[in-house]
Amino acid sequence: MITVDLAETKLRELNRRLHALPPGTNERDWRLINPRGTHSIAVGLDAPIDVTIDGHVGYYCAGMNKQANITINGQCGWGVAENIMSGVVRVRGNASQSAAASGRGGLVVIEGDASARCGISMKGVDIVVGGSVGHMSAFMAQRGNLVVCGDAGADLGDSIYEANLYVAGKVASLGADCEAKPMDAKHREALKALLDRAGIKADVTRFKRYGSARKLYHFHVDHAEAY
Amino acid sequence: MCGIVGLFLKNKALEPALGHHLAGMLLAMSERGPDSAGIAIYGHGSEAAGRLTLFHPDPGLDWAALAAAMKAGLGRNVGLTIKANHAILVVQGGTAPARAWLKANRPDLRVMGYGRAMDVFKDMGRPGDVAARYDLAHMGGTHGIGHTRMATESAVTTEHSHPFTAADDLCLVHNGSLSNHNRLREWLKRRGQEFETDNDTEVAARYFAHRLGEGLSLGEALEAGLKDLDGFYTFAMGTGDGFAVMRDGIACKPAMLAETDDWVAMSSEYRGLAALPGVEKARLWEPEPSKAYVWHREGGAHA
Secondary structure, X not given: XXXXXXXXXXXHHHHHHHHOOOOOOOOOEEEEEOOOOOOOOOOOOEOOOEEEEEOOEOOOOOOOOEOOEEEEEOOEOOOOOOOOXXXXXXXXXXXXXXXXXXXXXXXXXXXXXXXXXXXXXXXXXXXXXXXXXXXXXXXXXXXXXXEEOOOEOOOEOOOOOOOEEEEXXXXXXXXXXXXXXXXXXXXHHHHHHHHHHHOOOOOHHHOEEEEEOOOOOOOOHXXXXXX | OEEEEEEEEOOXXXXXXXXXXXXXXXXXXXXXXXXXXXXXXXXXXXXXXXXXXXXXXXXXXXXXXXXXXXXXXXXXXXXXXXEOOEEEEEXXXXXXXXXXXXXHHOOOOEEEEXXXXXXXXXXXXXXXXXXXXXXXXXXXXXXXXXXXXXOOOOOOOOOOOOOEEEEOOEEEEEEEEEOOHHHHHHHHHHOOOOOOOOOHHHHHHHHHHHHHHOOOOHHHHHHHHHHHOOEEEEEEEEOOOEEEEEEOOOOOOOOEEEEOOOEEEEEOOHHHOOOOOOHHHOEEEOOOOOOOEEEEOOOOOOO
């Protein structure tokens, strides 16, 4: 275990060390302490390593992640795991806005609540939220899965292209072109697999599925009122 | 982009260190606002005397002569404390006669804040330099709000720096921009509010002053603002005995709230809270959009 104290080590020095890890590195287990809300911790990693951050982090933590398994023992600011490509980012507390924004792959687990715009423009990432999500979540979602074990705020899935949205609790309102979808056995299986991967316990039968009504793919005058 | 902070003490034992903690919060928000900074700091105040914070850009201004002239003009005792290019006058009775006297006799002086419990310091420069200029770290008090400014809507001057004051002991800091401030300014002018700048936040401050003047509570005034203020905002507001935070319905300007048994704190980012005593055990949350959060001091001077 390599421990880095962010009260003593400069952020850029830490991120450079993490970026410089060669393929097959033996330095696979990292612990970061005293993050104190610093932005851009552990961004741009591309190595199969474990990184644990003890404390609250600022914006864009674990952005653009590839391969790495990053755990935040605290709360995080805006844009955690933004544009994640692969690997796992786990937040033990709450996440602020735009969690996993535009993520292309990998898994993002938020054990607490995520606020507004969770999964905005998601492009293949799987997101599992143990609590609730704020307004405009999965806005313009294109691919992937968003699982919400609590409630969803207003305008869920506004202008969604594709992606599966599973919500166990109440949905304040659906956004433009987002609609409830049938929940078949294959969806329940997929949902169970997502929850198992995330290590979050929830009753699969409580969830409803939402997705794209596919009316806004192209401009059509009959749908003008929906834009 | 701007940074805003607020600290409201529940434990009296922390009051001598209010300025120290507020200065640390302001410094932590330097990156969000390097152009100018300001604070409003509240003490227990006095029923018998009013306070005015005045500003003049000339560091050699003869404040003692001003205080003496005001004392002679008003026939009341006037106390004077000088802090760099600001001065605090403590005037027996209310502040209204003193403000009228200043308007008539010394229009070159700018009133930064007035009331019974509040002092206001704001100036151009990096937040750390501004805090040092007024020795914020050694000020005590019950609660305070602060702002670090990256100007987008109007010029970088002392006058355009936040906080904005609009009534006795009322101060507002704002991260965001209002889009209907011109029309709202005209609406408020017709209702008797006088403006000093073209700044959008001054409009919001005077809007809340107007609503409070109509008899609304702090929470009711904020809720009325949800309907009448168009734009992006996270607000932190101080009154003689209260502290409030509110975000617009879109909530695209950041905010964090934290609360312990000893204090309530607000900051644009967690970094602004990270040095507060006991923050590791605090309840931390992101204020919801379109929701007014209000705290009042028990036994406050102006309940």
